[in-house]
Every structure is written in structure tokens, then in C-alpha cells.
Amino acid sequence: MTRFRTRSPATGKRRLHRRRWRQPDSKKPSREELLQAAADEAQLSGKSLTAIRKHVLNVLLDAQRPMTAYEVLASLDGVGSVSPPTAYRALDFLVSLGFVSRVESLNAYLALDLGPSDVPLAFFVCEKCGQAQEISANDAIISLMSAADQQGFGVSHASLEVRGDCRGKLGCDHWDGKTGPAAASAAIDEHSHK
Numbered sequence: 001m002t003r004f005r006t007r008s009p010a011t012g013k014r015r016l017h018r019r020r021w022r023q024p025d026s027k028k029p030s031r032e033e034l035l036q037a038a039a040d041e042a043q044l045s046g047k048s049l050t051a052i053r054k055h056v057l058n059v060l061l062d063a064q065r066p067m068t069a070y071e072v073l074a075s076l077d078g079v080g081s082v083s084p085p086t087a088y089r090a091l092d093f094l095v096s097l098g099f100v101s102r103v104e105s106l107n108a109y110l111a112l113d114l115g116p117s118d119v120p121l122a123f124f125v126c127e128k129c130g131q132a133q134e135i136s137a138n139d140a141i142i143s144l145m146s147a148a149d150q151q152g153f154g155v156s157h158a159s160l161e162v163r164g165d166c167r168g169k170l171g172c173d174h175w176d177g178k179t180g181p182a183a184a185s186a187a188i189d190e191h192s193h194k
Contacts (some may be wrong), residue, residue: 004062010170029115031061034099037115041097056090057111060100066108066132103132105161110134120145122160135162 031035038057039049040142049057059075060067073087091109094100098116099111103123110123110132122137138159166172 015123027029027111034061034113038094038097038099041099045097047093051077052076052086053076053090053093056087057094057099060109060111063111064105065130066103066110068108072109096173103161104159105133105163106130120158121161122162124166125161126166126170126172128165128172129172131166131172133170186193
């Protein structure tokens with residue numbers, strides 16, 4: 001996707017910014033590429049990727065799972081001012097840049113390891129282990145937004161979260177591998193009445 005900006009805050013000149021990591025055939029960016037892209041995107045918006053913001057992004061990238069603001073706050077010990085507004089401001093900033101997304105059903109934040117997306121994102125949330133992962137549901141979300149638009153609603157934000165059992169895919173320790181039709185019928189037979 002390509003974004004146009006009227007004026008660059010640093011130079012005052014027109015600038016073209018391309019988010020190349022969200023193209024279907026591109027490889028997953030490295031951590032250094034993500035951090036540099038976040039710094040570039042912050043500069044385009046007239047701000048900077050401060051040490052605290054960079055630390056929060058690194059913590060979320062390391063976590064590989066959604067983290068609450070208070071978990072992020074605990075990681076700030078020794079990095080900067082340790083107060084809830086500091087954590088919330090850093091998280092809000094990273095969400096506004098598109099490098100972090102809020103998993104609303106968990107009230108937690110997840111780093112997008114593929115970088116920003118110009119289309120709304122969908123997440124699968126495991127109800128057993130609490131892990132979340134971005135899933136491809138662009139057509140479903142665009143269709144939903146289009147339906148809302150056709151009915152006269154002005155959509156400012158779309159969030160789609162699918163909840164269920166990750167079946168061990170996200171590292172869930174509670175999955176025993178005995179799910180599916182055979183396991184379901186065995187559970188029903190075990191409790192059947194005569």
C-alpha cells in the first residue's frame with residue numbers, strides 16, 4: 001500500500017511513504033526493519049520513537065502474546081517514568097502508528113510482527129491460553145464495513161475477534177489433541193443415559 005502525505009514535518013516537502021511489508025508476496029520483516037519503520041513512521045507524523053516507545057514495542061515483540069497495559073508498565077522499571085499514563089501514552093502512540101493493535105476482548109495489546117496494515121485486522125483469541133494471533137479475514141471485514149456503509153453508517157473503526165480453542169497451535173498446554181467429531185461423540189456417549 002502507498003500512503004501520500006502532503007508535507008513531511010521534517011523538511012516541509014511532499015513525501016511518498018510505502019509500507020512494503022504488508023504486500024502478499026513479501027517476507028516477514030526483521031525486528032530491526034520494524035523498529036526502523038516505526039521510527040520513520042513516527043518522524044512522518046512529526047514525532048519521534050522515544051526510548052520508552054521503542055522499549056514498549058520491543059517488549060510486545062518479545063512477548064508474542066497480548067499484554068495488558070499494567071504488564072507493559074511493569075516492564076518499564078528502570079527505563080523511564082513508571083506511571084500508568086506513561087504506559088498508556090506509549091501504547092496509544094504505537095497503536096496510532098499501526099505497529100501495535102488492541103485486542104479489545106482481552107483489553108490487551110499485541111505487536112503486529114508484519115507491521116502496519118492499511119486494512120482492518122482480525123484476531124483469533126484462544127479462550128484457554130489467552131494467546132492471540134492475527135488471522136486473514138480482509139474480505140470479511142471489508143464486506144462488513146461495506147454493508148454498514150450501504151445502510152448509512154459511517155464506520156470509523158472495525159474490530160473482528162474470533163474466540164475459540166487454538167488446539168495447541170499457539171502453545172496452549174491445555175490441549176490434549178482429542179478434539180474433533182470422534183472425541184465429541186465419545187464425550188457424549190460417556191455421559192449418555194440408559
